[in-house]
Amino acid sequence: MPRTTVGIIGAGPAGLLLSHLLHQQGIDNVVLELRSRDYVERRQRAGILEQDTVDVLRESGAGERMDRHGLEHHGIELRFDRRSHRIDFPSLTGGRSVMVYAQTEVVKDLIARRQQDGGTVLFEAEALSVDGIETDRPSIRYRHEGAEHTLDCEIVVACDGFHGIGRRSVPDDLLTVTERTYPFSWLGILADVPPSCEELIYAHHERGFALHSMRSPEVSRLYLQVAPDDSTDNWPDERIWDELETRFAVDGDWTLRRGPITEKSITPMRSFVAEPMRHGRLFLAGDAAHIVPPTGAKGLNLAVADVTLLAQALTRYHAHRDESLLDAYSENALRRVWRAEHFSYTMTTLLHSDPADSDFDRALRLSHLRYVARSEAASASLAENYVGFKEN
Missing domain, CATH: 3.50.50.60 (FAD/NAD(P)-binding domain)
Known part of the structure; x- marks a missing residue:
């Protein structure tokens, strides 16, 4: 050749x-x-x-x-303060989705x-x-x-x-x-269990970020914010599910489905x-x-x-x-x-809890999240970037 x-x-x-x-x-x-x-x-x-x-x-x-x-x-769900807020992509981006x-x-x-x-x-x-x-x-x-x-x-x-x-x-x-290195990593899992949601959930919690995604109608993909030097050995299955349940918790009727975890890995940010x-x-x-x-x-x-x-x-x-x-x-x-x-x-900085945060930093982050949830302009900015910002 x-x-x-x-x-x-x-x-x-x-x-x-x-x-x-x-x-x-x-x-x-x-x-x-x-x-x-x-x-x-x-x-x-x-x-x-x-x-x-x-x-x-x-x-x-x-x-x-x-x-x-x-x-x-056609959207994602933001969770914080034990409440859920949906960002609708098509209505905010001229019909685009992911x-x-x-x-x-x-x-x-x-x-x-x-x-x-x-x-x-x-x-x-x-x-x-x-x-x-x-x-x-x-x-x-x-x-x-x-x-x-x-x-x-x-x-x-x-x-x-x-x-x-x-x-x-x-x-x-x-x-x-x-370059920039972030002071946290993601613990990611694959689980043989149907997703507990129809769209991705991005959750901000005082204990750290969590994300609920999926690979198919039968397989869930979930993530937890962990320390950068953490190990999967520290996270038996039951502890992972308990922590996910805590970080996704909302006031209302919602249940996190649990199932066999088939893969665990830690990814630096x-x-x-x-x-x-x-x-x-x-x-x-x-x-x-x-x-x-x-x-x-x-x-x-x-x-x-x-x-x-x-x-x-x-x-x-x-x-x-x-x-x-x-x-x-x-x-x-x-x-x-x-x-x-x-x-x-x-x-990343909006949804994660930085170990070095002051009370002032935490209050600013929550204020920003509330603004995104309540302002159509702020929601539209997030939506158009998420589905792919078009310059022309």
């Missing part, structure tokens, strides 16, 4: 979707993925798709199973499409170096099935996540890195942006360039937005040798990235 037009590192949603979109435009490409196919298809991540993400999957022909099994949601459909399922759908179309996705292929990115003949050196190979490309796109080789291939002095998202013939997309705390449900959607822009830019380049959209990629992508960073930061 000596040469291709676009070499893509990473077979998460970003890399696979870019490969699919490029194939539809007649642009040959190869995807290299460090992990096995089984690992990639089981890797639990986001489950909320913005309207634009749903539209891209549908228009590209990769949304058939999503439309059969995804759960369209879809609950797990990242694992998006990945399965995209892998199936690439196989169906005869695409080249090499699993257990470790990218060792990205070379020549300041020339017009970059290459990726990789190891696959015990042997080293070199893939020559015209363009390299790194969709290989925060720890991948893509961003590390850019000299440190050419990247500006901005951080924000991270590396810019620019291009160096020579190397382009960064998704978590390779930016991380958001999951409170705003933006990570997967930002990755999709990145590669949608890149697919458009690469299509123009391939058809006309016009690099104008490639040159504008980083600036265009970062506008959306920073809007999502701000929204995710706002949701």
Whole structure:
């Protein structure tokens, strides 16, 4: 496999979707993925798709199973002060909504499409170096099935996540890195029990944040704010359910359903942006360039937005040798990235209890929550950012 037009590192949603979109435009490409196919298809991540993400999957022909099994949601529920407040998306955003459909399922759908179309996705292929990115003949050196190979490309796109080789291939002095670490983490669980709600519940409680989500009508996904150095060993199942019940409690008739917990994990909260998202013939997309705390449900959607822009830019380049959209990629992508960073930061600081909070801080947070619940303008701002803010 000596040469291709676009070499893509990473077979998460970003890399696979870019490969699919490029194939539809007649642009040959190869995807290299460090992990096995089984690992990639089981890797639990986001489950909320913005309207634009749903539209891209549908228009590209990769949304058939999503439309059969995804759960369209028209709002979220905020809980605090033992009261519930619904944010209605369609009425506040001109009819837009979100879809609950797990990242694992998006990945399965995209892998199936690439196989169906005869695409080249090499699993257990470790990218060792990205070379020549300041020339017009970059290459990726990789190891696959015990042997080293070199893939020559015209363009390299790194969709290989925060720890991948893509961003590390850019000299440190050419990247500006901005980041924030939050003083808490999320304990996340999957449980074989039908959801206790029809829409996501975001709960603020003096003991910490809680989120009730779902993966299907039979599987619930729930989260608890915990200390950053906490361990799942400290959280037996009964303690998790008791704490969730406490944080979701409202005055009225509502019951948290309990069931067998099949998975537990702890996720740190951080924000991270590396810019620019291009160096020579190397382009960064998704978590390779930016991380958001999951409170705003933006990570997967930002990755999709990145590669949608890149697919458009690469299509123009391939058809006309016009690099104008490639040159504008980083600036265009970062506008959306920073809007999502701000929204995710706002949701995170609004809903979590910071251990360092003073009484003044706690009173401000509750005042902000009450304002969102009572003001149509404040609710509309939250809604339009949640479903995906459109600049045009």
